[in-house]
Amino acid sequence: MLPKLILASTSPRRREIFARLGLPFEVISPTFEEVSEMAWDIKKEVISFAESKARSIADHLTNHIVIASDTLIAYQGKKIGKPENPEAARTTLKMLQGQSHEIYTAVFVLDTTNGSHVSFLEKVDVQMYKMCEAEIADYVATKEPLDKAGAYAVQGLGSRFIRELKGDRLAAIGLPLVMLARFLSERGFVVPENIENIKMQ
Numbered sequence: 001m002l003p004k005l006i007l008a009s010t011s012p013r014r015r016e017i018f019a020r021l022g023l024p025f026e027v028i029s030p031t032f033e034e035v036s037e038m039a040w041d042i043k044k045e046v047i048s049f050a051e052s053k054a055r056s057i058a059d060h061l062t063n064h065i066v067i068a069s070d071t072l073i074a075y076q077g078k079k080i081g082k083p084e085n086p087e088a089a090r091t092t093l094k095m096l097q098g099q100s101h102e103i104y105t106a107v108f109v110l111d112t113t114n115g116s117h118v119s120f121l122e123k124v125d126v127q128m129y130k131m132c133e134a135e136i137a138d139y140v141a142t143k144e145p146l147d148k149a150g151a152y153a154v155q156g157l158g159s160r161f162i163r164e165l166k167g168d169r170l171a172a173i174g175l176p177l178v179m180l181a182r183f184l185s186e187r188g189f190v191v192p193e194n195i196e197n198i199k200m201q
Helices: 012-019 042-056 086-096 135-140 157-161 171-175 176-184
Strands: 004-008 025-028 064-075 079-082 100-111 117-128 161-166
Touching: 004 012, 004 042, 012 025, 012 171, 012 176, 042 064, 042 100, 042 117, 086 135, 100 171, 100 176, 117 171, 117 176, 135 157, 157 161, 171 176
Parallel strands: 004 025, 004 064
Antiparallel strands: 064 079, 064 100, 100 117, 117 161
């Protein structure tokens, strides 16, 4: 019998992306609270956050595969998380406008049947359009930026500020589905054959 799939997440976006595999799964909110370590490399930190989310719910589970993901943004080598308030969102958007930055999304998969685990990381390059003060203010007023890393949503209203995106768009939104599907397929799960063509608006 295949293990049950658990998505350790509070994100509706990740839940929607994962559902596109057509596999039965349960969602459990992780209890881990993200606290950035300034000395850590962004790749190490985003993988650590994903791992901590998975492990925070795994102790009481048996015969489950726990999947967790985390996303961080880097601009000129600086880690950019979620803004604490509207003013912070405006500051972040002013910094990113007209510039390029990177989105790093990590996935950590933990098999509670034997304790084995695997992680993988996807990098997406983003070029933003220039924005005027009024555009930034109007966007922040929608409140969409307030719970998004980098203060914008790739799949939401913030998409109009993206000039170019190079890489896996689903990874930029929050879950690299192709890489995850390949792993699950190797474990015996039946995933869509056209997984690389799955899109998300």
